[in-house]
Amino acid sequence: xxxxxxxxxxxxxxxxxxxxxxxxxxxxxxxxxxxxxxxxxxxxxxxxxxxxxxxxxxxxxxxxxxxxxxxxxxxxxxxxxxxxxxxxxxxxxxxxxxxxxxxxxxxxxxxxxxxxxxxxxxxxxxxxxxxxxxxxxxxxxxxxxxxxxxxxxxxxxxxxxxxxxxxxxxxxxxxxxxxxxxxxxxxxxxxxxxxxxxxxxxxxxxxxxxxxxxxxxxxxxxxxxxxxxxxxxxxxxxxxxxxxxxxxxxxxxxxxxxxxxxxxxxxxxxxxxxxxxxxxxxxxxxxxxxxxxxxxxxxxxxxxxxxxxxxxxxxxxxxxxxxxxxxxxxxxxxxxxxxxxxxxxxxxxxxxxxxxxxxxxxxxxxxxxxxxxxxxxxxxxxxxxxxxxxxxxxxxxxxxxxxxxxxxxxxxxxxxxxxxxxxxxxxxxxxxxxxxxxxxxx
Numbered sequence: 001x002x003x004x005x006x007x008x009x010x011x012x013x014x015x016x017x018x019x020x021x022x023x024x025x026x027x028x029x030x031x032x033x034x035x036x037x038x039x040x041x042x043x044x045x046x047x048x049x050x051x052x053x054x055x056x057x058x059x060x061x062x063x064x065x066x067x068x069x070x071x072x073x074x075x076x077x078x079x080x081x082x083x084x085x086x087x088x089x090x091x092x093x094x095x096x097x098x099x100x101x102x103x104x105x106x107x108x109x110x111x112x113x114x115x116x117x118x119x120x121x122x123x124x125x126x127x128x129x130x131x132x133x134x135x136x137x138x139x140x141x142x143x144x145x146x147x148x149x150x151x152x153x154x155x156x157x158x159x160x161x162x163x164x165x166x167x168x169x170x171x172x173x174x175x176x177x178x179x180x181x182x183x184x185x186x187x188x189x190x191x192x193x194x195x196x197x198x199x200x201x202x203x204x205x206x207x208x209x210x211x212x213x214x215x216x217x218x219x220x221x222x223x224x225x226x227x228x229x230x231x232x233x234x235x236x237x238x239x240x241x242x243x244x245x246x247x248x249x250x251x252x253x254x255x256x257x258x259x260x261x262x263x264x265x266x267x268x269x270x271x272x273x274x275x276x277x278x279x280x281x282x283x284x285x286x287x288x289x290x291x292x293x294x295x296x297x298x299x300x301x302x303x304x305x306x307x308x309x310x311x312x313x314x315x316x317x318x319x320x321x322x323x324x325x326x327x328x329x330x331x332x333x334x335x336x337x338x339x340x341x342x343x344x345x346x347x348x349x350x351x352x353x354x355x356x357x358x359x360x361x362x363x364x365x366x367x368x369x370x371x372x373x374x375x376x377x378x379x380x381x382x383x384x385x386x387x388x389x390x391x392x393x394x395x396x397x398x399x400x401x402x403x404x405x406x407x408x409x410x411x412x413x414x415x416x417x418x419x420x421x422x423x424x425x426x427x428x429x430x431x432x433x434x435x436x437x438x439x440x441x442x
Contacts, residue, residue: 031065031066031067031085031087032060032063032064032065032066032067033066033067033069033089034056034057034059034060034066034067034068034069035069035071036049036052036053036056036068036069036070036071036075037071038056039052039053039055039056039059040052040055041053041056041075042075043073043075045073045074045075045076045097046076047076048076048077048078048099048104049075049076049077050077050078050079050080050099050104053068053075053077053080054080054081056068057080057081057082057083057086058083060083060085060086061083061084061085061086064085065084065085065086066085066086066087067086067087067088067089068082068086068087068088068089069089069091070088070089070090070091070094070095070096070138071091071094072091072092072093072094073093073094073095074095074097075094075095075096075097076097076098076099077096077097077098077099077104077123078098078099078101078104078105078123079104079105079106079120079121079122079123079125079173080123080124080125081121081125081126081127082124082125082126082129082132083129084128084129084130085129085131086129086132087132087133087134087135088124088133088134088135089133089134089135089136089138090134090135090136090137090138090139090140090189091137091138092137092138093138094138094139095138095139095140095141096123096124096138096139096140096141097141097143098123098140098141098142098143098144098173098175098195099143100143100144100145100146100147100195102120102147102171102172102173105120105121105122105123105173106120106121107119107120107121108120108121108125110177110179111179111200111202111232111266112168113167113168113257113292113349114232114254114255114256114257114258114261114267114292114293115256115257115258115292116266119168120171120172120173121173121177122173122174122175122176122177122200123140123142123173123174123175123176124140124175124176124177125176125177125178125179126177126178126179126181126184127178127179127180127181128179128180128181129178129181130181130182130183131182131183131184132178132181132183132184132185133184133185133186133187134176134185134186134187134189135185135186135187135188135189136187136188136189136190136211136212137188137189137190138189138190139189139190139191139192140175140176140189140190140191140192141190141192141193142173142175142192142193142194142195142198142216143193143195144172144193144194144195144196144216144223144226145193145221147170147172147173147195147196148195148221148222148223148224149221150170150172151170151172151224151225152221152222152224154169154170166349167196167224167225167349172195172196172225173195173196174194174195174196174197174198174199174200175191175194175195175196175197175198175199176191176198176199176200177200177202178199178200178201178202178204178207179202179203179204180202180203180204181204182204182205182206183205183206184201184204184206184207184208185207185208185209185210186199186207186208186209186210186212187208187209187210187211187212188210188211188212189212189213190212190213190214190215191212191213191214191215191228192213192214192215192216193215193216193217193223194216194223194226194246195226196225196226197225197226197227197230198214198216198226198227198228198229198246199214199228199229199230200230200232201229201230201231201232201234201237202232202233202234203232203233203234203268204234204237205234205235205236206235206236207234207236207237207238208238208240209229209237209238209239209240209242210238210239210240210241210242211240211241211242212242212243213242213243214228214229214242214243214244214245214246215243215244215245215246215281216245216246216247216248217247218247218282222247223246223247223248224247224248225248226246226247226248227246227248227249227250227252228244228246228248228249228250228251228252228283229244229250229251229252230252230254231251231252231253231254231270231273232254232255232270233254233255233256233266233267233268233269233270234270234271234273235269235270235271235272236271236272237270237272237273237274238273238274238275238276239251239273239274239275239276239278240274240275240276240277240278241276241277241278242278242279243278243279243281244278244279244280244281244283244286245280245281245282245283246282246283247282247284248283248284249283249284249285249287249288249314250280250283250284250285250286250287250288251273251275251286251287251288251301252287252288252289252290253270253273253288253289253290253293253296253299253325254270254292254293255267255268255269255270255292255293255294255295255296256268256292256293256294256321257291257292257293257294257318257320257321258320258321258351258353258355259320259321259322259352259353259355259357259359260353260355260357261292261294261321261322262294262295262322267294268294268295269294269295269296269297270293270295270296270297270299271296271297271298272297272298273296273298273299273300274300274302275287275300275301275302275304276300276301276302276303276304277303277304278304278305279304279305279306279307280304280305280306280307280308281307281308282307282308282310283308283310284310284314285310285311285312285313285314285342286301286304286306286308286310286311286312286313286337287299287301287312287313287314287330288311288313288314288315288316289314289315289316289323289325289328290314290315290316290317290318290323290346291316291318291346291348292318292321293316293323293325294321294322294323294324295323295324295325295326296324296325296326296328297324297326297327298327299327299328299329300328300329300330300331301313301329301330301331301333302329302330302331302332302333303331303332303333304332304333305333305334305335306333306334306335306336306337306373307335307336308336308337308338309336309337309338309376310337310338310339311337311338311339311340311341311342312330312333312337312339312340312341312371312373313328313330313340313341313342313366313368314341314342315341315342315343315344315361315363315383316344316346317343317344317345317346317361317383317384317387318346318347318350318359318361319345319347319350319359319384319386320350320351320352320359321359321361322357322359322360322361323359323360323361323362324361324362324364325361325362325363325364325366326362326363326364326365327364327365328365328366328367329367329368329369330366330367330368330369330371331367331368331369331370331371332369332370332371333370333371333372333373334371334372334373335373335374336373336374336375337373337374337375338375338376338377339375339376339377339378339379339380339406340368340371340373340375340378340379340394340397340399341366341368341379341380341381341392342379342380343363343380343381343382343383343387343389344380344382344383345383345384358386360384360386360387360388361383361384361386361387361388362387362388362389363383363387363388363389363390363392364388364389364390364391365390365391366391366392366393367393367395368392368393368394368395368397369393369394369395369396369397370395370396370397371394371396371397371398371399372397372398372399373398373399373400374399374400374401375399375400375401375402376401376402376403377401377402377403377406378399378401378403378404378406378420378425379406379408380406380407381406381407381408381409381410381413382407382408382409389410389412390410390412391412391414392410392412392413392414393413393414393415393416394413394414394415394416394418394425395414395415395416395417395418396416396417396418397415397417397418397419397425398418398419399418399419399420399421400420400421400422401420401421404420404421
């Protein structure tokens with residue numbers, strides 16, 4: 001009998017093993033780690049480590065994937081190109097520092113300012129790298145001072161000569177550029193001192209930026225065009241628990257510009273963006289639609305603090321581009337800002353390119369609720385003459401302002417339980433002969 005029981009036990013164990021494995025799958029193994037100093041990266045902070053770090057990335061990808069680890073120390077590098085199944089982790093005290101020589105950033109097919117073109121690679125690049133991640137708590141530092149100084153010197157010389165100057169004439173690298181990648185995470189990382197835009201997402205879906213510290217200076221040298229997060233033809237992007245202070249816009253909706261932008265396959269909408277539990281220090285605006293955007297839909301900012309004197313929500317209305325900004329919600333905001341909303345013409349780098357189109361903007365279904373802020377001016381609602389604006393609602397808003405009146409030339413603006421300087425607020429149209437100056441280009 002004992003022999004029979006033993007045989008039955010063995011049989012049952014063998015029979016049930018596949019079912020146990022199916023019902024209790026093994027936990028996926030953590031990606032293998034590749035520490036860059038083990039592949040030739042030098043701890044000498046003056047030595048360029050581009051080749052050694054790229055070798056580490058290539059080795060990890062060829063071996064099936066893994067996490068490239070930047071250990072404690074300062075590691076100088078030019079452009080790096082991450083490959084499928086690779087990730088980047090910066091340990092405590094680690095700094096990946098960008099070279100300030102543009103020669104260390106090759107010209108590659110890219111995307112800048114709403115157009116596809118060859119441009120200089122970013123410091124960190126990932127193209128078609130699904131599940132890509134950047135994690136901290138270390139720092140990616142663009143070391144942008146030399147680029148900023150060159151930009152301002154060039155702009156000053158052009159202005160003295162009476163000539164225009166665009167953002168692309170002084171060659172500068174972005175800090176992070178992620179293109180055509182899904183399920184991206186950037187978490188607990190410091191993103192500082194970009195030479196150009198800080199974080200640029202293009203044609204990406206399901207992105208989380210969480211717990212990051214994103215900064216560039218206003219002084220002693222301004223860091224021009226260092227947008228914190230540019231969301232360019234993307235869907236389902238969440239930005240939460242971040243501190244943002246950059247010398248340009250904070251979270252920006254991009255997607256194309258020009259009279260035919262809405263017809264080009266490389267352009268497209270931004271949909272389903274959530275910004276929550278963030279603090280905005282000095283910025284040109286906390287959330288911006290434009291200056292290169294054809295459609296932004298279902299955008300929410302909630303539970304955020306503002307600590308600046310610029311717009312909370314900014315619409316840059318290009319007269320050379322068809323634009324639709326719709327279903328935008330701003331709620332539970334406290335602090336200090338320049339305006340709650342600014343909607344103004346944006347003519348920087350205006351170019352109809354010989355087109356006979358007659359572009360206009362459509363702004364609809366904008367809700368701003370549960371806001372308590374100190375402002376310079378409540379709002380500016382004064383777009384281009386052909387823009388179509390409808391259903392803007394302010395609800396449960398308590399504001400103080402240095403300037404009590406505000407320009408508003410649109411009829412479909414509603415106020416529910418809104419006070420300005422302690423008094424109930426009613427819509428105030430622009431008086432005849434009262435000129436409202438458009439927002440000046442930076």
